[in-house]
Amino acid sequence: MIVGVIGLGLIGGSMALDLKRRGFADMVLGVEKDPVNAAAAKTIGLVDDVVPFEDCVRRSDVVVISIPVGAAVKLLPQVLDIFGECEGEKVVIDVCSTKSQIVRSVHYHPLRRRFVATHPMAGTEYSGPWAAMPNLFDGRACIFANTEDSDPKAVKTVEELYGVLNMRPLYMNADNHDVHTAYVSHISHVTSFALALTVLDKEQDEKHIFDLASGGFSSTVRLAKSSADMWVPILTQNRDNVLHVIDTYLEKMNAFRDAIADYDEEKIESLIHDANRIKKIIR
């Protein structure tokens, strides 16, 4: 089996590593438009070779699109077009954090059924080939969106691929996926970005931030290191859901603000007790 990975960053690079090491792929071809990243991916040994886009799609049995979702939406139809000129039952997956727009982008494509929309729920705040690491996906959930629109054989191949990565499959409608990830993932990034901006704005003296940052601050602000390339298209593609969650978040924040302004200890206590219920879910 030849796997082609388009975009050799954190997710694509980590996938390339484990699919080869664990024997799912006999060969991994990479596509990387940034020449520095391409050279790094080869030096680190993420892929067997870095090749041009069309060459990769023609030679691979499974193509993984692991680039920011704005670019992925444009590239996916091109991959299916090339599939149309090739023999064999090739499969393409994407690994993007929003799913509605990408499934819409090929809804009427004649080879739609060769595409399986997925979202492996794993990652770190780092990006680029240097961020790739083995075992990144182990034990995490992977969402499969709208599998009823994909060929069952293609879905089976992709289930095997994620099985090798030790991921738990979850099946979900693309629109529902985007609602839930807005709540659980996208809002966390927005709150972290806003926190970083606040602290950087208020603490002109960076030494103070460094000295006073205990583990709590570091973990809360960690996601603020995430890249704009990845997050601008996620936030605009999932605009309506994200706005809805931000509005609820602003309500909660204002409830805290008012309770603190009023020295209302009972209200603060009850808000914190309510928030503490997250303990039952996240360990």
Add this chain to the structure above:
Amino acid sequence: MIVGVIGLGLIGGSMALDLKRRGFADMVLGVEKDPVNAAAAKTIGLVDDVVPFEDCVRRSDVVVISIPVGAAVKLLPQVLDIFGECEGEKVVIDVCSTKSQIVRSVHYHPLRRRFVATHPMAGTEYSGPWAAMPNLFDGRACIFANTEDSDPKAVKTVEELYGVLNMRPLYMNADNHDVHTAYVSHISHVTSFALALTVLDKEQDEKHIFDLASGGFSSTVRLAKSSADMWVPILTQNRDNVLHVIDTYLEKMNAFRDAIADYDEEKIESLIHDANRIKKIIR
């Protein structure tokens, strides 16, 4: 040297452990009003004995007040009162997260100079004697507030104590401390509480939260597990500073909201790039 620790939770318990293990204390006496916690502290071996408050203060050379700051403000003058009836140059420290009010509480006490106000910047989101752990403080910063109001010999003893815990001392005015910790620590807790409330409110199905929570969400929401006992008095005592930071935070959040609502990719990108500057400070 006998060390008395009042409040055998995460901070007090962890301090008791390392001060004994590392030879600073020959004996550690504990005070714990919750009988379950007191029994646990003895069983776990955090302290040599759990004794009544007055007994502890009379027998100890150094007293550590490690209870929520609302209660600490009331207890500290009582400790100094008992010192007045004892022989020897006893020292008392607190380890609370706000400093202005506690230093004010004993400003005119005749034995004020036996008190050293400190804030070891270490912890986890857990509480109680079960949360105590060895090596919690190693390598972190410890703030000493208003040391000019303390006896230099008392300060030296406390510097030795924190030296044994491998903490870096930082010297700061109590009011400045409260401004800076509002920016770097207190706001992180409020944003985490608000995030937990948002997600719990929106995702009625807890299974979805569990399944979709990637590492990013877990780390951002981690502080929302923190206890109300500790945080209600911090947020009310540091009300003015915390409100000021919340207002800046709300501005930043609204800037994100507006940019997303307008599909303004350039603005979102510039906000994220600005937020990314936190990378230079927090690794």
